[in-house]
Amino acid sequence: MAVHRGVTIITDSAYFDHDTGGFGHPENPVRLEVIMDALVASPILPRLDFIAPVPATREQLLSAHREEWLFRLEEVVLSGRSHVDHSDNQVCYESYRVACHAAGAGIAGVDLLEGGGAGQVFCMVRPPGHHAEATRPFGFCFLNNCVIAARHWQLTYGRQRILILDFDAHHGNGIQSAFEREAGSYYISVHEHPSFSYPGTGYSDEVGFDEGRGTIVNLPLKPGAGDAALLDLFVRKIEPRIVAWKPDAIIVAAGFDGHRLDDMSGLQFSTEVYGTLGGIIHRWGELYTGGRVLSVLEGGYELSVLGHSVEAYLRGLLDGADTCKATTKRRC
Amino acid sequence: MFIADYMTTDPVTITADITLTEARQLLDDHHFRHLPVVDGAKKLIGVVSDRDLRLAYPSTVIEDEERERIFQIVERTPVTAIMTANCSCIGIDATLDDALLVFERDKVGALPVVTDDDVVIGIFSMRDLTAAYKKLFGAAEKGSSLIAVLDEGKTTRSLSRIASLLEDNDVQCTRLIKIAQESGFDRIYMRVNTYKVSNVHKLLQDSGFTLLKP
Ligand SMILES: [Zn+2]
Numbered sequence: 164m165a166v167h168r169g170v171t172i173i174t175d176s177a178y179f180d181h182d183t184g185g186f187g188h189p190e191n192p193v194r195l196e197v198i199m200d201a202l203v204a205s206p207i208l209p210r211l212d213f214i215a216p217v218p219a220t221r222e223q224l225l226s227a228h229r230e231e232w233l234f235r236l237e238e239v240v241l242s243g244r245s246h247v248d249h250s251d252n253q254v255c256y257e258s259y260r261v262a263c264h265a266a267g268a269g270i271a272g273v274d275l276l277e278g279g280g281a282g283q284v285f286c287m288v289r290p291p292g293h294h295a296e297a298t299r300p301f302g303f304c305f306l307n308n309c310v311i312a313a314r315h316w317q318l319t320y321g322r323q324r325i326l327i328l329d330f331d332a333h334h335g336n337g338i339q340s341a342f343e344r345e346a347g348s349y350y351i352s353v354h355e356h357p358s359f360s361y362p363g364t365g366y367s368d369e370v371g372f373d374e375g376r377g378t379i380v381n382l383p384l385k386p387g388a389g390d391a392a393l394l395d396l397f398v399r400k401i402e403p404r405i406v407a408w409k410p411d412a413i414i415v416a417a418g419f420d421g422h423r424l425d426d427m428s429g430l431q432f433s434t435e436v437y438g439t440l441g442g443i444i445h446r447w448g449e450l451y452t453g454g455r456v457l458s459v460l461e462g463g464y465e466l467s468v469l470g471h472s473v474e475a476y477l478r479g480l481l482d483g484a485d486t487c488k489a490t491t492k493r494r495c
Numbered sequence: 496m497f498i499a500d501y502m503t504t505d506p507v508t509i510t511a512d513i514t515l516t517e518a519r520q521l522l523d524d525h526h527f528r529h530l531p532v533v534d535g536a537k538k539l540i541g542v543v544s545d546r547d548l549r550l551a552y553p554s555t556v557i558e559d560e561e562r563e564r565i566f567q568i569v570e571r572t573p574v575t576a577i578m579t580a581n582c583s584c585i586g587i588d589a590t591l592d593d594a595l596l597v598f599e600r601d602k603v604g605a606l607p608v609v610t611d612d613d614v615v616i617g618i619f620s621m622r623d624l625t626a627a628y629k630k631l632f633g634a635a636e637k638g639s640s641l642i643a644v645l646d647e648g649k650t651t652r653s654l655s656r657i658a659s660l661l662e663d664n665d666v667q668c669t670r671l672i673k674i675a676q677e678s679g680f681d682r683i684y685m686r687v688n689t690y691k692v693s694n695v696h697k698l699l700q701d702s703g704f705t706l707l708k709p
Contacts, residue, residue: 301638357635360640363636427690
């Protein structure tokens with residue numbers, strides 16, 4: 164397999180077409196613009212490849228969603244209504260098509276990683292996905308990009324043991340509800356405590372049901388928690404779970420709204436901590452999952468820091484790769 | 496607010512002639528913890544719990560022979576020997592608050608629910624009570640989060656002020672409660688259904704309320 168030392172960014176101009184009713188809405192196309200600006204200005208630019216995905220097929224969507232929801236979403240957007248179920252979930256005529264494109268990014272990423280066409284992958288997509296459930300939207304999310312990618316990994320490549328690691332400031336209720344009743348797929352989420360934050364789920368005693376009991380780990384942080392608390396969870400709580408579970412692959416639900424300047428949460432993370440997370444996650448991929456790590460953009464709404472936070476994360480992924488190479492002179 | 500909305504209806508009941516073995520089997524099969532004991536007219540005469548049953552069986556530390564002997568006696572014993580007669584129960588028209596007070600007073604885990612003439616028509620457990628309050632207050636309701644503010648008296652009609660503030664700004668509010676404190680300012684709790692929780696914080700602060708933060 165070819166050794167890739169860069170990161171492949173999967174993104175598409177189609178993502179600008181999901182109009183959430185003007186720029187008063189926090190989940191707007193400028194989010195991707197500021198990320199792109201930060202990457203173009205970054206010294207890591209030469210180590211980034213950009214690839215456009217194809218939209219997810221209906222069959223791929225159905226691995227995570229019920230048909231009734233797909234019909235309903237499509238019908239709502241084509242009929243010209245402004246939102247689905249809750250005024251937070253703004254849509255436009257193009258939203259269904261764009262959401263299918265966003266779901267396609269994770270699938271393309273899995274194919275690249277499996278085919279040797281990429282070493283590390285970051286899906287720079289919108290709308291985000293981790294709140295979307297099998298039959299309904301939540302919190303700006305319509306299709307669950309991470310779960311759709313996980314199902315593709317399982318169904319197409321037989322990688323059954325998928326871990327989704329979610330460091331968005333909000334609990335990924337949609338990922339949890341997809342995984343909570345099955346053995347062999349895992350969800351770990353770090354988020355602001357659900358009593359104080361959207362979507363009000365993700366209490367530490369939500370651990371899964373039946374076959375899936377013990378496959379869900381929720382690690383809520385109190386409002387005001389910062390880098391030290393976050394990194395402490397990564398070292399003390401998360402890594403031991405990964406060692407114990409031995410996942411075949413990790414999907415990272417990478418949300419950047421825990422930044423101290425992002426007022427979507429009360430968390431107080433720095434820009435730099437996302438670099439540290441990138442390094443840790445790269446190392447875990449090499450140590451525990453044969454390098455199979457796919458990162459998918461979720462939240463992150465403060466435009467003055469979102470681009471830098473994503474850039475720091477990608478730099479962390481790359482530095483992690485360099486450190487591994489320098490210390491062992493081979494893929495560690 | 497009525498227990499009738501949250502109780503288990505048509506609960507499994509037993510009659511006085513049922514043996515401990517049969518009672519234990521029933522509890523194991525159905526995974527519940529309390530069996531009301533009734534007479535031929537379905538009227539309540541007692542209750543037997545899984546704890547009562549476990550205590551009736553011989554301890555594992557007893558010598559085998561002795562244990563076997565006790566076991567055989569227990570097998571033939573009717574539940575009336577160990578049930579709590581004159582047990583606590585609650586009427587069908589009781590409220591959740593009534594039930595809470597009975598649980599607190601009698602330290603039991605479940606209450607048979609009876610009609611005016613003592614016929615058992617349901618069972619209401621501590622778990623049913625917590626589930627009911629959870630629903631009432633919206634804890635862990637998907638899409639919601641809780642905000643608490645101090646009502647320092649800077650504004651009159653604080654509840655209507657908050658309600659219209661939320662409505663005017665298109666923020667869904669599902670609970671709004673004001674609680675007087677024994678000392679200090681009253682507290683107002685609201686459960687809102689919005690992604691932009693910080694917006695609501697700001698609206699409240701701009702209107703003169705102090706946020707209660709952890
Ligand atoms: Zn988020």
